[in-house]
Amino acid sequence: MKYPESVIQSFRQTFGENPALVVRAPGRINLIGEHTDYNEGFVLPAAIDKAIWFAVSPRADDRLHFQALDFRDEFLGELKNLKKSEKHWPNYLLGTFSELQKNGFQPGGVNVIFGGDIPTGAGLSSSAAVESGLLFALNELFGFSLPRPELARLAQRAENNFVGMNCGIMDMYASLMGRENHALLLDCRSLETEYFPVNLPDFTFLLCDSGVKHQLMDSEYNTRRRECEEGVEMLKKLFPKKEIRSLRDMSSEMLFSEKNNLREVVFRRCKFVIEENERVLSACKALKNNDLNEFGKLLCQSHEGLQHAYEVTCPETDFLVEQTFSDPAVLGARQMGGGFGGCTLNLLHRDAVSDFQEKMQAVYRGKWGRDLKFYPVEITNGVEIVNEQR
Incomplete structure (x- = not known):
């Protein structure tokens, strides 16, 4: 499908009028x-x-009419009777109305048609784009005047409370607050943000989708959280004069000084998180200095930590990253996302993309007997209006 033409055309065919708003809500990558x-x-x-x-218009009543082009499905509901749908996909939209109502806002009924080109299951946060994009549209249509950071918090709560997924806020912030050719540094404690330039005239980011979706992720994710929490509680006792709320408050030197007082697995988990925080800040410095070689090294170090210290990679993604080590066109690569599969993020020379894809497809098929999918990505603005007729 071609966007946004397909959602506009479908809206006209379904509702007999042009949409009041057409909104683009991007997916995201996490650089590090x-x-x-x-x-x-x-x-x-x-x-x-x-x-x-999204193609969206207000209705004269309190009914909700959603059409999902990608699922070739529709949903009809009412604002006064918001309840979870067995179809599941409408819940990402319904949750936004629920959170607005909880916070004292009264959106009216709407007609919504949406679709997109975010690959499903690739870890590019299509669900956050749905929530962020619709909240942005409702904010515009009904004049709530909510700032983008508040829309991100509402979108997160919609997924937490209505959909039932205990996600963080990064995906929503990236979708709503993104800026073309910039990375967004987000402090997950204060929610303060800072932009850093990503100048890539000769290089580009390419995702390699391993096609692996391990079932370990939910259980192992919870285990990693508990191990980090155990480390924090022990470090609080070992450093009683320090105000330690999370691993954010620890340095590598402090951690290594008490290595023998932590369980070995807990030490490794804490080591990764503390060093990954340091890598993020170093990556910002590298981008500011336009030092892509240093940035690429940090990507590789991140993967090494994910593989050996946090233990959330899988043989397929490890294989993909290892294949890049001998390729001079690749500055760095790492597994992206929560773990146990998904995509690798590769920073490579633009002129080498075609040869890289051909080589990686051949070795991956030879090793694992299945095809890779490739997603070239460019860094864009966050949620924005692309067409308005009000």
């Missing part, structure tokens, strides 16, 4: 900073040129 969000650390995401597109 994995498993730091729930440890009150730093992340460095960016909005990308894969997006969910």
Whole structure:
């Protein structure tokens, strides 16, 4: 499908009029900073040129009419009777209305048609784009005047409370606050943000989708959180004069000085988080100095930590990253996302993309007997209006 033309055309065919608003809500990549969000650390995401597109108009009643082009499905509901749908996909939209109502805002009924080109299951946060994009549209249509950071918090709560997914806020911030050719440094404790330039005239980011979706992720994710929390509680006792709320408050030197007082696995988990926070800040400095070689090295170090210290990679993604070590066109690569599969993020020379894809496809198919998917991405603005007829 071609966007936004397809959502506009479908809206006209379904409702017999032009939409009042057409909104683009991007997915995101996380350049560096994995498993730091729930440890009150730093992340460095960016909005990308894969997006969910919305065509939206207000209704004269309190009914909700949603159409999902990608699912070829629709949903009809009422504002006064918001309840979870067995279809599941409408819940990402319904949750936004629920959170607005909880916070004293009264949106009216709407007609919504949406679809997009964010690959599903690739870890590019299509769900956050849906929530962020619709909240932005409702904010515009009904004049709530909510700032973007508040929209991000509402979108997170919609997914936490209505959909039932205990996600962090990074994905929503990236979708709403993204800026073209910039990465967004997000402090997950204070929610303060800072932009850093990503100048890539000769280089680009390319995602390699391993096609692996391990079922370990939910259980192991919870285990990693508990191990980090155990480390924090022990370090509080070992450093009683320090105000330690999370691993964010620890340095590598402090951690190594008490290595023998921590369980070995807890030490490794804490080591990764503390060093990953340091890598995020070093990555910002590298971007500011336009030092892409240093930035690439930090990506590789991040993967090494994910593989050996945090133990959330898998043989397939390790294989993909290892293949880049001998390729002079690749400055760095790492597994992106929560772990146990998904995509690797590769920073490589633009002129080498075609040869790289051909080589990686051949070796991956030879090793694992299945094809890779590739997603070239460019860094774009966050949620924005692309067409308005009000």
